[in-house]
Amino acid sequence: MLIFRILNFLRGYVVIKILGSNYEKTLNLLSRRNISIWDVEKKDDYLSFKLAYDDYRKNTELFEENKMQLTKKTGIAFKLHKIKSRKGFLLGAFILIVCLYVYSTLIWSIELVGGNEKIKKEIKETLSSNEIKLPTNENYINEKHIETILYKNFKNFNFVEAYIEGSKLIIFIKEKNPFPEQIIDKSPTSIISTKNAVINKVIAKSGQPVIQEGDVVYEGQTLVMGIIKNKNLEEYTMVPSIGKVYGKTYYSFQFKEEKQRDIAMSTNKKENLYYLKINDKKLKIIGDTNRFKNYNCKVNAINIPIISNFTDISLEKNIYYEEKYEKVKIDENTAQNKMKINVFDDLKSMCSPDSRVITSSLNFTEDEKYYYLNAQIEVIEDIGKEIKIYPSALPKIEDIKEE
């Protein structure tokens, strides 16, 4: 019944009132004329019912002859009839519907499920370089093609699935396990020194240590040997050397810092420049480029509504801030702190991660132009490095015969 009522509301219906008596005769007359009526209600002195506007229009004379009064017109059809005269409104409504239809068929965004931010950025760049740019019509997007592109460009993807849901392109990705199982290399190795140092501690889990605490070792010298003698036999066996050798190492640094420096200061003057950007070409619209000698520039991209969504046309606003170079005197404390930081930054890059500083001697001097720092630092660090032992190849029988 609900669908029946909705249809009647869309088509439009009228409410009719019959005064007097002998309503039955009228109801039979209408049903014999194949006019369907509903919601027949009898009140004290009248009877009311509803019927479709089309039926009313076709049988107007019959209603007039039988003194039936039209009391109400309801339905969308009557509302539309009133709107007919408002042409601007109709045009606006039509444009709105067309725009809604067009926009609803477009894909507006890409949602990536899985992977980190870096991967997501790379995927978006890859898609745009393969001419999959948004917004685009969903008919131009082939999910299988996107999956193929991603499989080709990202070898570490285990699983890729692309599908369209509403106005979104959803790409589900699963990367291969980033931490593959560690393969334990059991080939024989020795540990050698990477630096000149004085041995502080030797921890050898496997292999034969050939140095002791307090020994001075040089770069490339063997610390733990991967050849050990069997206990009860005269034979030697080659094993992988595992262990750590800590040694004291010494570093010397020299830094200098200017007493006066040119620093760019803003003059609070600025100039706005507007460019029209078509593809990768820029066309200046407003502003002067050569106003300032020294400047700092900030670029803002401005998208033109609708146009930028469909084409590569956009605006670009460049703000030029004037700058003036001034000589600024650097105080001694600041310069010393900066040089100290430089020393430890350099030291960090030269030492192993588990290094420990034992002593440090920092000597600051200065002349007319510069501050100087001479630093000597004593560090305890892991100086060992594993290298593979390759057994020398046995001479071939044919070679021996020839000799």
Place this chain on the structure above:
Amino acid sequence: MKFNNIRSKLADDLELPNNAASDNFDLRMHGNKKVIIENHTGIFIYENDVVGINTKDQSILIKGKNFKIEEINDYKVIVKGAVNEILINKKE
């Protein structure tokens, strides 16, 4: 009358809807709230507490209260309200 009986019997044997093949009316009720009558020939009385409906061979009198005719056309009539009694009388 006789011809109608033959049609009705034939419809039963062929498992066809009886009211479609013959002039017999079809009466259905939804509890005591609604009465649906198909194959009617018109209304002979309509009041708030009584509705009378003619069919080819019988007249149906529905008694109760708060009656409304939910829908009426040349084939079907739906009466809504609290039904207390339905009388079927053969036409003379």
